[in-house]
Every structure is written in structure tokens, then in C-alpha cells.
Amino acid sequence: MTFTRTGVRRFQRAPSSWALMLAATALTGGAIALVWLVAVPWGPMVCPAIYPAPRNCFASDRAGTALVSTVIVIVLYLATMATALVGRRVRALTIAGVVLLAAAAVVSHLAVVWILGFTL
Structure with missing residues (x-):
């Protein structure tokens, strides 16, 4: 914070x-x-030919996991922005938040595509 002439x-x-x-x-x-x-x-490229198919083979079932991962990414983003706005003392936390957001992009995609998820 700085002071101007006025x-x-x-x-x-x-x-x-x-x-x-x-x-x-x-x-x-x-x-x-x-x-x-x-x-x-799009989801996984190959689904096993079994009945019933795994839950991650249907877009409607992947939407529940996508919603959970979106909420997690938004919470990480809000925490990162809050630490960035606080000041220099917590710059290491801001850098850690950016690294976590980079990892969250990959992990959330893999979780939605390959992990059996939640249904809405």
C-alpha cells in the first residue's frame, strides 16, 4: 500500500x-x-463389452464427478486468489496454489474419465 500526493x-x-x-x-x-x-x-475411448457397462461409460454418470471436481477446482482457485491478495508474506502459499491448480486440471480430467463417479 502506498500513499499518493493527496x-x-x-x-x-x-x-x-x-x-x-x-x-x-x-x-x-x-x-x-x-x-x-x-x-x-467424450469420456473414455474404450469401454468394456460387459453388461451393465461401468458408470464412467455414460456422459450422464460422468456429470456428477465433473460437478464435484469443478467445485474442488473453484475452491482451490478462491483460496489461491485470497492468498495472492493478502500480500507478500504468503507468496509461497500462492505459488503452491498455482501448482495445485495445474495438478487439479490433470487429475480432474482423469477422475471424470476413468474413475467410477457419482450420479446426479
């Missing part, structure tokens, strides 16, 4: 804080898009 307090973020917040936003958008535009409509 004595008004003004918040200024370091360039690295802005970069971390931009990365967190891009990773969150990418994770959600990967889940809802790729994993839910």
Missing part, C-alpha cells in the same frame, strides 16, 4: 502477484473447460 491510500500489487493471479485464472478456466468440454461429452 494522501489517499492506494493498493499496488507486485508484477509477480499479478502474474500468479493471471496464471491461477487461466489454469482454473482450462481445468473447467477440460472437464466439461472434453471429459464429460
Whole structure:
């Protein structure tokens, strides 16, 4: 926080804080898009020829897992943004949050496609 000539307090973020917040936003958008535009409509490429088929072979069953993974990604994003806005003292937590968001993009896609999920 700095003071201007008029004595008004003004918040200024370091360039690295802005970069971390931009990365967190891009990773969150990418994770959600990967889940809802790729994993839910297409799912696994090969499903076993058994009856009844596993639950992850149907888009309607993958939607429940996608909803849970989306909520987890959004909670991670909000926690990362909160730590980025607090200040320099918790920059390590912000970096950890961005790394977790990058991992969440991959893990959420794999969870929706391959793990038997929840039904709505």
C-alpha cells in the first residue's frame, strides 16, 4: 500500500502477484473447460463389452464427478486468489496454489474419465 500526493491510500500489487493471479485464472478456466468440454461429452475411448457397462461409460454418470471436481477446482482457485491478495508474506502459499491448480486440471480430467463417479 502506498500513499499518493493527496494522501489517499492506494493498493499496488507486485508484477509477480499479478502474474500468479493471471496464471491461477487461466489454469482454473482450462481445468473447467477440460472437464466439461472434453471429459464429460467424450469420456473414455474404450469401454468394456460387459453388461451393465461401468458408470464412467455414460456422459450422464460422468456429470456428477465433473460437478464435484469443478467445485474442488473453484475452491482451490478462491483460496489461491485470497492468498495472492493478502500480500507478500504468503507468496509461497500462492505459488503452491498455482501448482495445485495445474495438478487439479490433470487429475480432474482423469477422475471424470476413468474413475467410477457419482450420479446426479
